[in-house]
Amino acid sequence: MAALSELLPVAAVTVDAPAADWREAVRRAGDLMVATGAATDTYTAEMIENVERNGPYIVIAPGLAFAHARPSPAVLKTGMSWVRLARPVVFGHESNDPVELVVGLAAKDASEHTAAMGALARLLADQDTARALREAPTAQAVHDILRGGQEAGAPRQAAARGGGELHKILTVCGNGVGTSLFLKQTVEGVLDRWGWGRYVTVEATDTISAKGKANEAVAILTSREIARTLGDVGVPVKVVEDFTSAAEADRVLRDTYDV
Structure with a gap:
């Protein structure tokens, strides 16, 4: 799998x-992703359409938007971009506006960028590193921080309990x-700290697939906008406002498991 500094x-x-x-x-x-050969202008239009269709759910943390769309022929190779704005802009998110940082993603499939996403999630979850990234004076300085913190190791895989099934x-x-x-x-990081990584598996999916898979899950974690889209799927749907916050993920998991 490609490292964060390779994709960005x-x-x-x-x-x-x-x-x-x-x-x-x-x-x-x-x-930026067009300029680096990751996508065409059509993909940029698809990212904008994604927000117009699904709302500002891509604003995953205060001041941070994660712009992307579905894999499509407009994606030439998996790549990312990083745009720190001179002045914040409003996306219409209830709690995380205004946005000063837009991270773009063009994905060829749902797996190639897993390690890079894990590295980025860990970097942004660390307050000192997140602050350094937001204050870095040049593109090279941003890249140096990203490269220095990208050691992700192998993707985490949960192991089944003896004779039992994973949640x-x-x-x-x-x-x-x-x-x-x-x-x-972010959720997997909390579960691993709890020592629950061997008992609970976490699967990332889209809204359409989630409705079909809901009966397999103990809970769905998502944004407020996507929760409204899902509606009643027969299992608890928990809203997470800040996708970079281990503290919020911890709180939502404790509420899910009543611990």
């Missing part, structure tokens, strides 16, 4: 970029390859 080269990073509104902010993230938690977004995968990494 210096040429795909910009700081203090001007943007009049959220569409222009997403467009700037898309332009399953679904993390859900509109496309199943971006924000849901990011939340999966």
